Amino acid sequence: MRLIKSIPQMIKYAKAVQKKGKVIGLVPTMGFLHAGHLSLIDIAKRSCDIVVVSIFVNPTQFGPKEDFKKYPRNLARDLKLLRRMGVDIVFCPSAQEMYPKGFQTKITVPKLAKKLCGISRPHHFAGVVTVVLKLFNIVLPDIAVFGEKDYQQQLIIKQMAVDLNLDVKILTGKIVRERNGLAMSSRNKYLSNLNQERAARLYAALSFGKKLAEQGEKSPEHLRRSILAHLKGKQINIEYCEVLNADTLESLPRLKGKVLIALAARIDGVRLIDNIVVSLGRT
Amino acid sequence: MRLIKSIPQMIKYAKAVQKKGKVIGLVPTMGFLHAGHLSLIDIAKRSCDIVVVSIFVNPTQFGPKEDFKKYPRNLARDLKLLRRMGVDIVFCPSAQEMYPKGFQTKITVPKLAKKLCGISRPHHFAGVVTVVLKLFNIVLPDIAVFGEKDYQQQLIIKQMAVDLNLDVKILTGKIVRERNGLAMSSRNKYLSNLNQERAARLYAALSFGKKLAEQGEKSPEHLRRSILAHLKGKQINIEYCEVLNADTLESLPRLKGKVLIALAARIDGVRLIDNIVVSLGRT
Numbered sequence: 395m396r397l398i399k400s401i402p403q404m405i406k407y408a409k410a411v412q413k414k415g416k417v418i419g420l421v422p423t424m425g426f427l428h429a430g431h432l433s434l435i436d437i438a439k440r441s442c443d444i445v446v447v448s449i450f451v452n453p454t455q456f457g458p459k460e461d462f463k464k465y466p467r468n469l470a471r472d473l474k475l476l477r478r479m480g481v482d483i484v485f486c487p488s489a490q491e492m493y494p495k496g497f498q499t500k501i502t503v504p505k506l507a508k509k510l511c512g513i514s515r516p517h518h519f520a521g522v523v524t525v526v527l528k529l530f531n532i533v534l535p536d537i538a539v540f541g542e543k544d545y546q547q548q549l550i551i552k553q554m555a556v557d558l559n560l561d562v563k564i565l566t567g568k569i570v571r572e573r574n575g576l577a578m579s580s581r582n583k584y585l586s587n588l589n590q591e592r593a594a595r596l597y598a599a600l601s602f603g604k605k606l607a608e609q610g611e612k613s614p615e616h617l618r619r620s621i622l623a624h625l626k627g628k629q630i631n632i633e634y635c636e637v638l639n640a641d642t643l644e645s646l647p648r649l650k651g652k653v654l655i656a657l658a659a660r661i662d663g664v665r666l667i668d669n670i671v672v673s674l675g676r677t
Numbered sequence: 678m679r680l681i682k683s684i685p686q687m688i689k690y691a692k693a694v695q696k697k698g699k700v701i702g703l704v705p706t707m708g709f710l711h712a713g714h715l716s717l718i719d720i721a722k723r724s725c726d727i728v729v730v731s732i733f734v735n736p737t738q739f740g741p742k743e744d745f746k747k748y749p750r751n752l753a754r755d756l757k758l759l760r761r762m763g764v765d766i767v768f769c770p771s772a773q774e775m776y777p778k779g780f781q782t783k784i785t786v787p788k789l790a791k792k793l794c795g796i797s798r799p800h801h802f803a804g805v806v807t808v809v810l811k812l813f814n815i816v817l818p819d820i821a822v823f824g825e826k827d828y829q830q831q832l833i834i835k836q837m838a839v840d841l842n843l844d845v846k847i848l849t850g851k852i853v854r855e856r857n858g859l860a861m862s863s864r865n866k867y868l869s870n871l872n873q874e875r876a877a878r879l880y881a882a883l884s885f886g887k888k889l890a891e892q893g894e895k896s897p898e899h900l901r902r903s904i905l906a907h908l909k910g911k912q913i914n915i916e917y918c919e920v921l922n923a924d925t926l927e928s929l930p931r932l933k934g935k936v937l938i939a940l941a942a943r944i945d946g947v948r949l950i951d952n953i954v955v956s957l958g959r960t
Contacts, residue, residue, distance in 0.1 A: 401842060496925075498788045499806075499840035505781045523782075524841075531842040557782035558807075559684060559814040642779075 395477045397484045401492070401532055404485050408446075408534040416443035420535035422526060425449040426466040427475050430570040430578035434539040435479050437567050446483040446533050447476055453489055455521030466583050485533060492528065500524055503550045503557070509643040510546045510656055511667065514633055522547055523554050530562055538562050543569045543577050545656060545669045546643065569668070571597065577668045584664040592629055593661050599624040600670040603637075603655045607672045614638075614646045614653075621655065633658040633665070640671050650674050678760045680767045684775070684815055687768050691729075691817040699726035703818035705809060708732040709749040710758050713853040713861035717822040718762050720850050729816050730759055731768040733775065738804030749866050768816060775811065783807055786833045786840070792926040793829050793939055794950065797916055805830055806837050813845055821845050826852045826860050828939060828952045829926065852951070854880065860951045867947040875912060876944050882907040883953040886920075886938045890955045897921075897929045897936075904938065916941035916948070923954050933957050 398404045411418055419442030421434045431447075438445045449472060456462035469486070476484055500520050506512075507519035530538065540548040552564045570578045575597035576590055585593060603621040611617050614637040621635050639646055640654035649672075656669040681687045694701055702725030704717045714730075721728045732755060739745035752769070759767055783803050789795075790802035813821065823831040835847045853861045858880035859873055868876060886904040894900050897920040905918050922929055923937035932955075939952040 405842070405844070496836070497840050498786055499837050500785050500787065502783050502785070503781055504783065528840075528842050531844070553779070554782050557780050557811075559688070559811050561688070561814070 395473075395481055395484065397473065397486065399486050399488065401487055404446075404483075404487070404532050405534075407483065408532070411444050412534055417537065418442060418533065418535045419445045420529060420533045420538045421445065421447045422529050422538065422540070423447060423449055424451045424465065424580065425472050426468055426580040426583070427472050428570075428578045428580060428582075430541050430543065430567070432475065432479060433570050434541055434567040435476070435481060437565055438537065438539045439480065441565070442535075442537055444482045445480075446485055446535065447481050448485040448487075448529055448533065450485075450487055450489075450492065450525070450529075452492075452521060452525045454493070454524065455518050457515055457517065460515075461581075466580050485529075487532075492525070501527055501554065503553050506546065506550045506553055506643055509638070510634060510636060511658060512546070514658070519547070519550050523550060526551055527554065527558070527560075530560060535562055537565055539565045539567060541569065542566050542671075543579065543667065543669070545640075545654060545671075549641075549643065575601075577666075579666065581664055581666065585661065589662045589664070593666055595625060595628050595630060596657050596659060596666065596668045597670075600655055600657060600668060604670050604672045607649050607653060607655075607674060612648050612650075614649055617649065617655070621657075625659075629661065631660040633660065650677055678756075678764055678767065680756065680769065682769050682771065684770055687729075687766075687770070687815050688817075690766065691815070694727050695817050700820065701725060701816065701818045702728045703812065703816045703821045704728065704730045705812050705821065705823070706730060706732055707734045707748065707863065708755050709751055709863040709866070710755050711853075711861045711863060711865075713824050713826065713850070715758065715762060716853050717824055717850040718759070718764060720822045720848055721820065722763065724848070725818075725820055727765045728763075729766040729768055729818065730764050731770075731812055731816065733768075733770055733772075733808070733812075735775075735804060735808045736772055737776070737807065738801050740798055740800065743798075744864075749863050768812075770815075775808070784810055784837065786836050789829065789833045789836055789926055792921070793917060793919060794941060795829070797941070802830070802833050806833060809834055810837065810841070810843075813843060818845055820848055822848045822850060824852065825849050825954075826862065826950065826952070828923075828937060828954075832924075832926065858884075860949075862949065864947055864949065868944065872945045872947070876949055878908060878911050878913060879940050879942060879949065879951045880953075883938055883940060883951060887953050887955045890932050890936060890938075890957060895931050895933075897932055900932065900938070904940075908942075912944065914943040916943065933960055 419438035501523045502520045548566045574594035576594040599621045636656050638654050640652040653672045658667045702721030784806045785803045831849050857877035859877040882904045921937050923935040936955045941950045
């Protein structure tokens with residue numbers, strides 16, 4: 395496994411590998427890896443010759459009052475995990491090299507980015523999409539893998555790839571959960587054991603919602619309210635609970651087709667997201 | 678010479694050529710070609726194995742009240758000129774294929790794009806940059822050539838290329854002028870002969886400004902006013918006349934270094950732009 399820190403070196407390596415006709419897979423991460431990330435790396439390994447994992451805590455996707463500074467980091471531990479996974483390249487650029495003086499270009503996917511997390515984090519997805527496109531242009535992947543916990547993010551990145559005619563296939567990996575159901579996240583580290591148990595209620599509520607939909611509930615608003623009722627009095631501060639068309643993030647007049655149930659909540663001040671997709675009939 | 682209209686076909690061709698190690702040059706145009714365009718093709722021919730000229734009147738870079746519909750088009754004539762130039766590929770995608778249903782991604786280069794033409798055309802450069810990045814991803818050029826008449830545009834595209842780590846070298850071609858000094862533009866077609874003579878005053882004023890700067894004028898504001906006085910009473914409606922740092926488009930406290938003098942004006946309702954760059958000493 396090779397650790398590359400410089401952008402020109404990464405480009406040089408990627409071009410050389412590309413020239414040999416090898417399939418490059420990229421798993422972009424912010425480090426502090428957990429089983430969710432590792433499952434994405436597994437997906438990349440299965441379909442690519444060369445797997446590149448990037449570790450970059452991207453400052454531009456954090457708001458001014460968010461947790462950029464305290465976001466958990468542990469490169470030594472990450473490298474150990476990645477070596478064990480048989481990753482080929484770990485790409486860790488510096489923020490100075492990614493965003494040199496004069497940097498100003500921004501990519502937005504406005505319709506998808508204004509929903510869900512985009513309401514409380516209005517600049518978040520522009521930061522994500524811009525850094526992802528930079529990583530694509532540096533690592534030259536044929537395939538890139540993103541997690542479905544960040545459901546809106548993977549949708550936005552897929553849209554960007556189509557809109558900009560990128561030659562990158564976007565794959566996604568299912569949410570990996572703790573035994574209690576809590577979706578894996580680097581931010582779970584911020585939670586006490588008690589709060590991790592509380593946080594697991596989010597998934598319980600989503601699963602409850604899924605069951606209701608599968609059992610024939612047709613009203614998105616009723617479903618929303620049932621899920622919210624399920625979470626009441628659990629010291630969970632709901633930011634949003636939405637039931638939407640899973641492809642477009644548009645509201646649904648009635649529950650049918652591929653439905654996304656998505657939640658964002660704060661527990662002890664820690665912001666968590668989770669979601670579940672329900673495939674219903676066409677009527 | 679081959680005419681390609683479909684995006685997948687263009688990508689397929691570009692990939693095949695790229696695989697053979699050939700250098701691809703792209704000259705993006707909106708058609709209705711004139712000697713300015715041809716000079717850019719010349720530049721591409723000198724440094725590339727394969728020259729692709731795109732012809733696409735890009736709707737997203739026109740404002741709602743601008744001349745998208747009446748923008749001059751003459752594909753048959755363009756193709757004849759391009760064949761004579763020895764161009765390899767003419768790429769003419771449709772707007773439907775470039776912007777399919779659901780399209781929404783937008784690229785902005787906000788600091789550079791808010792100056793000069795960006796004031797009266799607030800969405801213009803987002804349209805330009807987005808279509809240029811799409812063309813880059815479709816044609817896979819090693820080199821792309823832009824004209825210096827659109828001075829701000831080439832600066833913005835260079836910044837985008839650096840910011841997004843694009844592997845495309847941006848070259849520029851000098852402004853080509855009519856015998857009377859008028860900068861070549863497809864929009865000159867809108868002007869009567871008399872108004873073409875009037876329009877030539879813009880270049881005369883820029884040249885006058887350049888001379889003043891070279892003769893020692895140190896105040897950007899004095900220079901600006903002298904140029905404006907030079908244009909007074911010529912039935913020219915000035916939109917802006919700016920004297921700026923030619924690399925950053927920032928205002929200058931005093932004239933030194935590489936200075937851009939840029940003009941936008943309307944003559945008989947036709948919007949024209951022109952500019953001149955003056956290289957002065959460091960003090």
